[in-house]
Amino acid sequence: DSGVTQTPKHLITxxxxxxxxxxxxRSGDLSVYWxxxxxxxxxxxxxxxxxxxxxAKGNILERFSAQQFPDLHSELxxxxxxxxxxALYFCAxxxxxxxxxxxxxxxxxxxxxx
Amino acid sequence: xDSVTQMEGPVTLSEEAFLTINCTYTATGYPxxxxxxxxxxxxxxxxxxxxxxxxxxxxxxxxxTYRKETTSFHLEKGSVQVSDSAVYxxxxxxxxxxxxxxxxxxxxxxxxxx
Numbered sequence: 627d628s629g630v631t632q633t634p635k636h637l638i639t640x641x642x643x644x645x646x647x648x649x650x651x652r653s654g655d656l657s658v659y660w661x662x663x664x665x666x667x668x669x670x671x672x673x674x675x676x677x678x679x680x681x682a683k684g685n686i687l688e689r690f691s692a693q694q695f696p697d698l699h700s701e702l703x704x705x706x707x708x709x710x711x712x713a714l715y716f717c718a719x720x721x722x723x724x725x726x727x728x729x730x731x732x733x734x735x736x737x738x739x740x
Numbered sequence: 741x742d743s744v745t746q747m748e749g750p751v752t753l754s755e756e757a758f759l760t761i762n763c764t765y766t767a768t769g770y771p772x773x774x775x776x777x778x779x780x781x782x783x784x785x786x787x788x789x790x791x792x793x794x795x796x797x798x799x800x801x802x803x804x805t806y807r808k809e810t811t812s813f814h815l816e817k818g819s820v821q822v823s824d825s826a827v828y829x830x831x832x833x834x835x836x837x838x839x840x841x842x843x844x845x846x847x848x849x850x851x852x853x854x
Contacts, residue, residue, distance in 0.1 A: 628783065628785070630783075657840065659840070659841065659842075661842075668844060668845075668846050668847065669829065669842075669844040669847070670844075671841040671842060671843070674840060674841060681840075682834070682840070682841050684841060716783055716784065718784075720840060723840045724834075724840060725770075725771060725772045725791070725833045725834050725840070726772040726789070726791040726833060727772075727833065727840040728774075728786055728789065729786070729840070729842060730786065731776075731783040731784040731785070732783050733782060733783045734783050
């Protein structure tokens with residue numbers, strides 16, 4: 627158990643809908659990352675937050691947004707969902723930032739768009 | 741941009757066999773390098789890391805050496821067990837400032853038979 631929690635574990639929704647994925651980092655970790663894992667794209671970095679502020683952005687679609695709250699939990703919002711958004715979404719956290727930061731991953735949320 | 745190339749899989753070995761999983765990278769600067777493992781139905785677990793050239797990361801019998809001259813970070817284990825069956829990902833960390841994002845290879849599935 628990494629100490630990173632994600633809810634829900636599974637989510638099934640229809641095209642065009644909006645969903646929110648939630649992540650609680652390990653105790654003491656200030657940085658949160660979101661990744662998408664799909665069969666065709668592999669593991670892709672989406673976005674990073676540090677202590678409430680956005681720090682880095684990757685291949686995140688404009689339909690997706692995220693935020694980190696004062697209690698350090700983070701939410702990833704996915705809207706106007708398409709079939710291609712079906713994937714595993716992982717949250718990770720780290721206590722420090724920078725090139726050598728060790729990231730600890732949650733169990734993931736499996737999103738299925740029908 | 742930064743990229744990671746892993747050898748094609750899957751790999752099937754008998755118990756107690758020697759394991760090598762190749763990983764090469766392309767990056768500007770001097771990234772940290774990581775190996776993560778994903779067991780079925782679980783999130784990613786950090787297996788080992790190296791932060792500078794010639795560093796050797798090791799954990800649970802696995803080892804990898806950061807080779808700057810060949811831009812490689814091959815994973816090795818002298819004697820695999822059935823419990824090592826999983827997907828293995830090579831990743832490189834950001835190279836500048838507070839950039840901690842991980843860039844992953846495609847992953848390779850290892851199956852160890854008794």
